[in-house]
Amino acid sequence: MARVVVDVMLKPEILDPQGQAVANALPRLGVSDVASVRIGRRIEIEFTGEPDLDRAREIADKLLANPVIEDYEVRLGEQPESADKSS
Amino acid sequence: MARVVVDVMLKPEILDPQGQAVANALPRLGVSDVASVRIGRRIEIEFTGEPDLDRAREIADKLLANPVIEDYEVRLGEQPESADKSS
């Protein structure tokens, strides 16, 4: 099994009101050194065999992101938790 | 400016119907070697000064993730796009 990660974020010029809400809530936690918060999506795709970045890009284009308002990035992920971490 | 990234995913034992929908749609794209798709959130926090991982963890605990159903991971992010990439 091999994991591919797709990060999808609104384009920088598109307002993100949910991130804005988090940023506006920070002073009440005593946090004053945060300039901005942006909330996007992280998608983990597990391939049964070899990880396929081209396939993942095609999936992102059609089912995960709207290229008019969002940017995405596809990359090999760390191994799934089920991987043997010992020895 | 320094970026901290918070990745929030549903715990592995919690069903993710939105990811399931994407997985179920893949055969129509001719994709048959994907075992699972999980959809979470990626949050980018820009600090005005030094990046503060402890602060980011506190923000995640209170405003970004529900620890009963979600796991999160906090890490230093790559530099924001506005960084000078030349030279």
Place this chain on the structure above:
Amino acid sequence: MARVVVDVMLKPEILDPQGQAVANALPRLGVSDVASVRIGRRIEIEFTGEPDLDRAREIADKLLANPVIEDYEVRLGEQPESADKSS
């Protein structure tokens, strides 16, 4: 064409940190009479023929909601915007 609307909300006993963030940001807007904010999903399903509430429930069960942590409600929607609104 007929629309069915599925409203999906986290169960009341499940913490909603994104709604909490919005609630915490309200005092800065001068709003002090809000007790809570909860953020869920609204899904609009357009049927080509008769609206089918049983079908919509099946879709919700399998692809839209996680019944362990979410409640959903299925109902006939108002007519899509494409409907002729003039008399």
Place this chain on the structure above:
Amino acid sequence: MARVVVDVMLKPEILDPQGQAVANALPRLGVSDVASVRIGRRIEIEFTGEPDLDRAREIADKLLANPVIEDYEVRLGEQPESADKSS
């Protein structure tokens, strides 16, 4: 306590890949009479006193929706579950 509901949907001309994924997954459930699926957000705001639609609109404008890509609708909600439903 009084509930105001804010429904936020992507504008009709904006592609919704998550809804598209659900629509594409339907044939595998044996569903063939769905023309489209759109996924938006439903926000429930509980006011401590009188429900305030103008306030809710201001909150939606600033913290819940991005008016460039989303439409929203504000309306009085049904009573919260905590309301006495008997007699």
